[in-house]
Amino acid sequence: xxxxxxxxxxxxxxxxxxxxxxxxxxxxxxxxxxxxxxxxxxxxxxxxxxxxxxxxxxxxxxxxxxxxxxxxxxxxxxxxxxxxxxxxxxxxxxxxxxxxxxxxxxxxxxxxxxxxxxxxxxxxxxxxxxxxxxxxxxxxxxxxxxxxxxxxxxxxxxxxxxxxxxxxxxxxxxxxxxxxxxxxxxxxxxxxxxxxxxxxxxxxxxxxxxxxxxxxxxxxxxxxxxxxxxxxxxxxxxxxxxxxxxxxxxxxxxxxxxxxxxxxxxxxxxxxxxxxxxxxxxxxxxxxxxxxxxxxxxxxxxxxxxxxxxxxxxxxxxxxxxxxxxxxxxxxxxxxxxx
Amino acid sequence: xxxxxxxxxxxxxxxxxxxxxxxxxxxxxxxxxxxxxxxxxxxxxxxxxxxxxxxxxxxxxxxxxxxxxxxxxxxxxxxxxxxxxxxxxxxxxxxxxxxxxxxxxxxxxxxxxxxxxxxxxxxxxxxxxxxxxxxxxxxxxxxxxxxxxxxxxxxxxxxxxxxxxxxxxxxxxxxxxxxxxxxxxxxxxxxxxxxxxxxxxxxxxxxxxxxxxxxxxxxxxxxxxxxxxxxxxxxxxxxxxxxxxxxxxxxxxxxxxxxxxxxxxxxxxxxxxxxxxxxxxxxxxxxxxxxxxxxxxxxxxxxxxxxxxxxxxxxxxxxxxxxxxxxxxxxxxxxxxxx
Numbered sequence: 001x002x003x004x005x006x007x008x009x010x011x012x013x014x015x016x017x018x019x020x021x022x023x024x025x026x027x028x029x030x031x032x033x034x035x036x037x038x039x040x041x042x043x044x045x046x047x048x049x050x051x052x053x054x055x056x057x058x059x060x061x062x063x064x065x066x067x068x069x070x071x072x073x074x075x076x077x078x079x080x081x082x083x084x085x086x087x088x089x090x091x092x093x094x095x096x097x098x099x100x101x102x103x104x105x106x107x108x109x110x111x112x113x114x115x116x117x118x119x120x121x122x123x124x125x126x127x128x129x130x131x132x133x134x135x136x137x138x139x140x141x142x143x144x145x146x147x148x149x150x151x152x153x154x155x156x157x158x159x160x161x162x163x164x165x166x167x168x169x170x171x172x173x174x175x176x177x178x179x180x181x182x183x184x185x186x187x188x189x190x191x192x193x194x195x196x197x198x199x200x201x202x203x204x205x206x207x208x209x210x211x212x213x214x215x216x217x218x219x220x221x222x223x224x225x226x227x228x229x230x231x232x233x234x235x236x237x238x239x240x241x242x243x244x245x246x247x248x249x250x251x252x253x254x255x256x257x258x259x260x261x262x263x264x265x266x267x268x269x270x271x272x273x274x275x276x277x278x279x280x281x282x283x284x285x286x287x288x289x290x291x292x293x294x295x296x297x298x299x300x301x302x303x304x305x306x307x308x309x310x311x312x313x314x315x316x317x318x319x320x321x322x323x324x325x326x327x328x329x330x331x332x333x334x335x336x337x338x339x
Numbered sequence: 340x341x342x343x344x345x346x347x348x349x350x351x352x353x354x355x356x357x358x359x360x361x362x363x364x365x366x367x368x369x370x371x372x373x374x375x376x377x378x379x380x381x382x383x384x385x386x387x388x389x390x391x392x393x394x395x396x397x398x399x400x401x402x403x404x405x406x407x408x409x410x411x412x413x414x415x416x417x418x419x420x421x422x423x424x425x426x427x428x429x430x431x432x433x434x435x436x437x438x439x440x441x442x443x444x445x446x447x448x449x450x451x452x453x454x455x456x457x458x459x460x461x462x463x464x465x466x467x468x469x470x471x472x473x474x475x476x477x478x479x480x481x482x483x484x485x486x487x488x489x490x491x492x493x494x495x496x497x498x499x500x501x502x503x504x505x506x507x508x509x510x511x512x513x514x515x516x517x518x519x520x521x522x523x524x525x526x527x528x529x530x531x532x533x534x535x536x537x538x539x540x541x542x543x544x545x546x547x548x549x550x551x552x553x554x555x556x557x558x559x560x561x562x563x564x565x566x567x568x569x570x571x572x573x574x575x576x577x578x579x580x581x582x583x584x585x586x587x588x589x590x591x592x593x594x595x596x597x598x599x600x601x602x603x604x605x606x607x608x609x610x611x612x613x614x615x616x617x618x619x620x621x622x623x624x625x626x627x628x629x630x631x632x633x634x635x636x637x638x639x640x641x642x643x644x645x646x647x648x649x650x651x652x653x654x655x656x657x658x659x660x661x662x663x664x665x666x667x668x669x670x671x672x673x674x675x676x677x678x
Contacts, residue, residue: 172545172656174552175649206511213515260655267656299648306645309638310514316599317511317606 016332018060024326025068028082032064035086039133050118050126054093057109062222062330063193064089070197070211073323080141080200087150088193090134095157095189097127102161103248107241146196153192160184169249169275171259171267175303178256182223183216190219210314214327217311222334224304227252228297229338231288243284249274253303257296258287266290301338308335355671357399363665364407367421371403374425378472389453389465393432396448401561401669402532403428409536409550412662419480419539426489427532429473434496434528436466441500442587446580485535492531499523508588508614510598510606517595521562522555529558549653553666556650561673563643566591567636568677570627582623588613592642596635597626605629640677647674 022029040051064085071081099105100113101120107113115123131154138147164181167173194215198207230245231254245252251274259270269286272278291297308331318324361368379390403424410420438444439452440459446452454462470493477486503520506512533554537546569584570593584591590613598609608625611617630636647670657663 170545172548174548175652176552176555177548206509209511209513209516213513216515257652257655260652302648303645306642309641313514313596313599 016329016336018062018330018333020322021065021069021326021330024322025065025072028068028072028085029061029065031082032061032068032085032089035082035137036089039086039090039137040130042129046118046122047126047129050097050114050122051093051130053111053114053117054096054108057111059092059109061089063092063189066190066193066215066218066327067197069323069327070194071200072197073318073321073327074198074201074203074207076197076201078200080143080146081197083137083141084146084150084196084200085193087134087137088189088196090130090137091150091154091157092189094127094130094134097123097130099161102165103250105244105248107244141200143196143200146199149192149195149199153188156184156188160186160188167251169251171251171255171270171275173251173256175253175256175260178251178253179220182220186223187216187219190222191215194218210317213314214311217307217314218331218334220307221304221311221331224253224300224307225334225338227254228300228304230254231291232297232338243287246273246284246287247279249277253300254291254296255287257299258291258294261294261296262290301335304335304338308332355668355675357401357669357672359661360404360408360665360669363661364404364411367407367411367424368400368404370421371400371407371424371428374421374476375428378425378429378476379469381468385457385461386465386468389436389457389461390432390469392450392453392456393435393447396450398431398448400428402431402528405529405532405554405557405666406536408662408666409533410539411536412657412660412666413537413540413542413546415536415540417539419482419485420536422476422480423485423489423535423539424532426473426476427528427535429469429476430489430493430496431528433466433469433473436462436469438500441504442589444583444587446583480539482535482539484538488531488534488538492527495523495527499525499527506590508590510590510594510609510614512590512595514592514595514599517590517592518559521559525562526555526558529561530554533557549656552653553650556646556653557670557673559646560643560650560670563592563639563646564673564677566593567639567643569593570630571636571677582626585612585623585626586618588616592639593630593635594626596638597630597633600633600635601629640674643674643677647671 036055037052040055041048067085067088068081071084096108097114100108100115101123105113106116113123114126118126135147135151138150160181160183163184167177167181191212192215194211195208198211227245230242230252232242245255255270255274259267262270269283269290273283273287311331312328315324315327375394376391379394380387406424406427407420410423435447436453439447439454440462444452445455452462453465457465474486474490477489499520499522502523506516506520530551531554533550534547537550566584569581569591571581584594594609594613598606601609608622608629612622612626650670651667654663654666
């Protein structure tokens with residue numbers, strides 16, 4: 001079920017890796033991980049249980065790595081970036097806990113979702129707890145600018161969720177409307193994670209704008225490739241199964257394109273399956289078949305490639321060093337996951 | 340100085356034309372043109388002189404054609420679309436008059452700018468007059484939704500101009516920041532022009548969203564190609580000369596990409612030429628040479644192609660008829676101008 005993606009001219013296929021970034025921030029990241037474990041602690045034993053269920057489930061921790069790398073690239077020598085990175089990961093974890101409740105998801109990163117083990121109420125409240133802990137760590141760092149950027153991201157993310165609730169189940173969603181949703185739901189946190197790096201390092205407008213742009217466009221590319229993989233990856237890559245989005249009735253870009261490009265019969269299929277949630281045997285295969293016919297997965301990845309190119313240019317002015325090379329490779333890595 | 344652009348797979352080169360759209364809306368457009376002439380009239384003789392200088396200078400009137408075509412595609416049979424189309428063109432004309440004052444431009448569409456003939460004050464005030472006339476025509480049509488969309492566009496355009504004033508002359512502008520400017524300055528009016536078509540026809544949310552998305556993305560593609568042509572077209576195509584943006588110190592996407600991808604020496608060049616306005620003999624050629632080195636013009640067109648693809652998908656759900664085919668061809672026409 002792999003998706004064949006045309007290669008960019010002169011680019012080697014499948015060569016991009018996340019490991020150079022992991023290696024560069026490893027020392028800092030170990031302290032982020034310790035902080036995450038300690039700040040998820042509570043005398044209320046259910047809190048660390050629920051939090052650690054997700055925290056220890058093997059996410060790549062891409063977002064906090066962005067914060068660490070951006071701070072280091074900005075010449076930062078202090079300690080604040082570790083707390084900001086942990087805050088970013090907590091914001092992400094809180095979002096996942098709440099998302100699974102809203103989407104009624106059963107699985108997350110290849111394990112039962114927290115809400116399936118401890119229930120919806122615990123998932124909502126532990127998410128709130130982590131968000132509170134995230135803000136406490138930000139306040140500890142003492143940068144009002146960083147607090148502003150992350151608090152804004154928190155409300156934009158929530159706004160994006162509500163936008164999606166409102167747009168959800170409407171097959172007439174346009175690509176622009178869907179992009180507005182993922183710009184808020186996914187890209188806003190990538191953007192904030194990257195921007196707080198130069199902020200904590202005391203850098204000015206242009207460095208902040210460059211990292212914000214890098215984060216935003218990487219986030220968009222990342223989410224679009226995720227959307228594509230959901231109709232053509234293997235569950236090992238994703239920590240979820242092919243077709244999860246389909247079964248949950250999520251309207252993502254491959255669906256938007258297939259619907260808009262489809263025949264009347266195609267559209268009736270999508271309305272039945274995603275708007276009314278009537279999904280039967282063989283429907284996922286039919287959905288994937290329609291996507292193939294309309295090149296919806298390829299073009300979703302093509303759109304991701306556009307945002308990846310913008311992300312790369314955002315970092316172009318920085319001196320060529322290991323951090324920059326690693327962050328550029330992350331862009332390619334996010335897109336090449338589609339292979 | 341032509342730019343060589345890689346072709347999209349399976350697309351014939353240079354085949355796209357604007358004429359099918361022109362032919363389809365011709366009867367309506369004649370009435371728009373009459374209305375434009377009559378509403379630009381005034382007992383204050385300077386008003387029609389200034390207005391007609393620009394009105395009769397051979398613009399393509401793409402925006403009002405979008406309104407007409409979108410209304411017809413939405414099954415509209417009334418008269419309101421003619422007034423809305425004239426309003427859209429007046430809004431555009433007013434913007435051009437004001438722009439030339441703000442940018443201190445000498446030429447517009449191959450003729451001296453109105454401000455060079457009648458002065459800045461007359462240009463500002465006649466722009467205001469046309470904007471007032473535009474709103475009067477919209478009120479005549481009586482659709483509050485159309486008024487809302489066009490009034491919002493008017494303030495977004497002004498916001499975009501101010502944004503550009505603030506961002507102008509800063510070489511550290513990111514691609515995202517530049518896109519935000521042209522989204523407001525150019526794409527907002529394309530978007531409103533297209534959206535009022537389904538509105539006046541009484542169509543619902545999804546048709547409005549589709550035309551809005553088509554207009555927005557066509558506008559973005561159009562502006563980016565314009566930006567590219569300014570560094571590589573012939574003045575016959577543009578009604579302005581190659582290098583106008585450069586001489587006026589405008590920071591457009593080809594410049595943003597060249598600057599960000601450039602060496603320290605390149606950046607010093609751009610800062611001198613565009614931030615400080617110190618432009619000497621041979622500087623335009625050097626600027627174009629740097630753009631070639633960094634593939635800045637090709638990639639600007641590549642970005643335009645992305646937005647063009649989104650515009651095409653916005654219209655995909657509509658039945659295949661002459662109007663849809665003509666509007667899709669306009670997307671390709673806007674991009675193929677780059678040849």
